[in-house]
Structures are given as structure tokens and as C-alpha cells.
Amino acid sequence: MPQFGWNLDLRRCVGCNACAVACKAEMNTPPVQSPMTVRYGKAVAVNYRMVYTVDGGAYPAPTRTFVTMSCNHCASPACMPACPVGAITKDAATGIVRIDDAACIGCRYCEWTCPYGAPQFNEASGKVEKCSGCAHRQAVGLAPACATSCPARALDYTADFTGGTGTPPAGFADPSLTVPSIRFP
Template sequence: MSKEIDKAKIKAAVKRRKRETYKPVVPATQLGFIHHNVDCIGCRACEIACKDKNGLAPGPRFRRVSYIEGGVYPDVYAYKVNMSCNHCAQPACLPTCPTGAIFKRASDGIVDIDSTLCIGCRRCEAACPYGAPQFDPGDNLIKKCNMCVDEIDAGRKPYCVMACMMRVLDIGPIDEISDGSFQTTAIGPGDMPVKQVKNMADPELTKPSIRFIAHSKGGVQSKQ
């Protein structure tokens, strides 16, 4: 993408940003992800659907399926943790942005970036404990998952969710996912969603809008 930099616009934005005090946006409904760590076959159809949807060259990966394995031969285990942007209740990226390009939608809590304001400084990339902001060197921009806002606004679900061959990745109001009232194929009979899995940054840092069905060896005792 050829980007024309509007220097005056960015200057004005920085000035405004400095004047403002950050106050968390409390959305009407916070949407979030749910992923089943065990029943996921780890095929990465979601990753490629996301790359294709967002027109990404090799390099930036909005969605990342991590493979975790452990045990000693032949008693081994493996599971997947699937994460993109967690659209946190208190996003660490947002206050770091010098131009205020990062914003949180009041309607559904989706965290997005206004690309005309992004200067590619990568501060948000450093701040995020989950590796969500991805630097695109081609465009000199930070890009990340915006939960396919265009699809959400059209009444559909994001590309990654609709790509899942196993139907183990879904989005929904995070409160309902947490308390089990949300109807979704991602949660199987008897499964209990958890906030944190092993090797994942403490959710208390940013209150990420994501829940998991954890592997028996991949769970973490939640602090709450």
C-alpha cells in the first residue's frame, strides 16, 4: 500500500493525545474469543484465512496457533493455543500509542488501529503481552486483528471463526462465554472455560477477552 503521510494531521493528533487522560472504554458488550485447546487439530486454516482476508504478505501474522508439547517418550502430550488480538478490557497497546491511532470500539470492545494515524513506531508491539500487534515492513505500519469488524458490522463472524474445520474457535460476548451461557460448538459437554493457560501472560495485566478449554496438562489455577 502506498501511504501518503499527512504530517499536519499526525502532529495535531499527537498534540491532542498529550492533552488527553486515558480512561478505559467500557463497551456495551465485550466480544471475545473462545478456543478449545485439545479438540483443535492445529491445522492453521484460521491463520491462512486471516492472512488472505487481510491481504498480508509473509511476515505479519495476526493469528498464531502455538503448538505446545511435553512429556517424555512414549508418555507425551500435545495441545494448541490459538491467539490473535485479545481485544483486552484494558489494552496495554492503547495508551502507548503516541498518535492515538489505537482505539477501542464502544459497541463491542474491539480494539482497532486507524492506519492513517499509525506512524509505525512499534511501541504497542513492545507493550502487548500477547504479541498481537504485528509490524508490516512493507507498509511501515503496525497491523493487527480487528475481529473482522467489517464482517461483524455485516452481522457475520470473523474469517478465522468461519474457517475452523473443527468448529472449536468462536466469538461471543465474553461474559456469557465465561459463565457458560453462550451457545457455541467450541465448548464441548462438560468443558469449563478458563482465563489462562500455561505460559500465557497473567490476564490481570490487561484483562484479555479470550477464554480457553484447557488441556489437562495445560491449565493454570485462575487467581479469581
């Protein structure tokens, strides 16, 4: 079965968040309007892709690593069996894991089970959303928006993911748990 996946060279990543904003620009995720919508004292923000900065070491030898992460469209997604209403499916043609917004009841079980923090609860809609792999773009032969934006060419995708995860960054969940479709060099 075809499997969509990511190729990610974090050595090249400069932590600029172009991928994260590209995702928002493509998917129009909140906050789009200004001023931002506030719920429970916080701006409503739904980010399908996020860039984490991991600082370590000690002066004068500090370290900093950037990690960009979205849904890894796992071969064995933990979110799928966790959904009590069967709203999460894996597309047979692409391997993309999707949430059916109409079926989602906002229980957030998927959010708790995902080791990569991919499902995002939308405080405004009361439902969970996540990366769609830009299926609408892939359907017409275009790469996901995050991949085309990456300034340092750290992030790319493949429609035919095979093989293992390579050398993931520190803190990356054990790949054997869900078999994520992401490869690090």
C-alpha cells in the same frame, strides 16, 4: 458496553492453521503474491492470527498443545496507552481494539507491550497492524473468518463477551493485566 471476544476450546484444536490462513485470506495480509516479497533476507509476512505448537514431556510420553492466538481485544489493552500518537482506540459499540493505520508511526511500542503478540509490524509498509475482529464482517452479521473456518470447531466468537478467561493454557499471560476477551473451557 458490548464486548467482542473469543471462545476457544484448545482441547479440540488440532493445530491445522486453518484460522491463521483464513485470516490471511480475509484480510489479504502478506505474503499474497508469489514469489514472496523479501526484506532483510526474510519474506515479508504479517499474520494477525498465529498457531503455536507447544511441545513438552519426554519420550515415550511427549505432549503437544496447540494454541491459536490473535488480538484478544482486551478490556484494558496494554497497547492503547503505549501508543505515543493515540493511534489505538477501543470501539465503544463493539469493544474491538483498532489501530488507525493513518496515525500509526511504526514505533512498535504496542508490539512490545502486548502480552499476546498481537500487533504485527509490516516490514513493507513500516506500520503495525493487527486483528480487527473482522469488524467489517460483524457489521453485516457475519462471524470472523477464522471462526467460520475452524475444522474441529475449537474457535468461536461472541459479540457479547462476559465473564472470565476460564482455564488458559500454560504460558498465557496473567489475565488481570489486560483483561483479555477470551475464554477457555
